[in-house]
Amino acid sequence: MPPRPFRPLRAGPLVVLRSLAFLLLVLASLVLLSVLTPLLVMPRRACLAIVRQVLRFWLWLLRVITGLGYEVRGLENLPQGGCLVASKHQSAFETLALQVILDDPAIVLKRELTLIPLAGWTMWRLGHISINRAAGASALMTMVRDARERLADGRQVVIFPEGTRSAPLAPPNYKAGLSALYRSLKVPCVPIALNSGVFWPRRSLWRFPGRIVIDILPPIPPGLDQDSFRARLQEEIEDRTRALVEDAETNRQR
Template structure:
């Protein structure tokens, strides 16, 4: 009975946050079309409201730990669900995301992604996509901001292993910015698919930056080690054993 009640709460919550996205998107659209500041304000409002609603409606308490990056950096983040995007975007001053090109054609999301300076990537052309991504990012960084990339390329369920892709290292080399790893356990409570949202303590933690100048192989090995180790620790902190998941 308790699980059924939580599922119903989760359904109402999901309908609410997507309806709220549509309302905010339309209300802010005239402002956002002509001002990046308007787009940023709309998205910040949405993120903060979603964090509040998650705690009130389904019992997910979001927390951001570590030193929040505010300068020009690459943030390489563990990605488990939509909620880690929300927590990171709310925490940093001006987040720009590496995103699937297909999302540019999504109603509301696509327009705001363009206005924020998010960088679309064509997954189907790996080598060309990485080269174009570096070029596009360099062009976009005429304005300060924090570039968020997901080194595994997609959402990964808690305890599941997926190798880290070379794109993050190429960006790190090409931009010459520090890279801030970010770990998370949010997928324990807000999974990458389905309706059910479980009550609990969802955490995103910014880790010590990797300064420019580390060679590609060493950078990728270090990045994967620190993110996976800390993410596993955060999952264990809330009672989830990532080692018990069958790959």
């Protein structure tokens, strides 16, 4: 039986006003932060500390202005030291929140994002892993090499298995990149399920009040073959994500 379609929320006037106010304040803060561009030459850890404070401020604005907060479950499932983190990706929210929740993540992202003035330069300075999707097999080799370097520094390597944002309850489309990382790096992989797309829809300006749940699941140990790993990862993330989305839908109807 195919999954039922997700029923998106409708944006009323108050949601529109609050969402626009949040966006304007974020843009205003970016303009103010542009004076800090020379600080990108500082040590990476100092730059990281500043970025984390900015992201915390944005998440605070999100909660205060739009009424959208978040909850993190399963922090005890994060292993000490370097590991892979495979997160469901439904909105821009998790790209912000994971940089606050995790100690020092290295996020796998497309190279074009690092070309964005200030924000992209900061991603580069923080040592995120940029990939050129047009480079084919060489892009995969570069990703594995860079991920190995980040793990050696004790960082978590974060990858979105579907490569892009997906709508809640949409059929999954997991790519081969994560399986290749898992096979090559031989470290635990921590799945993350979430329901951010219910309240922060992709390709939308509106932010709806509610509570996003980010659920960190028990790690998958290294050593599985690629097919078994991919099947287990997809089942665990998708089953838990579906439950979180359905819970959010139920709660919003009360």
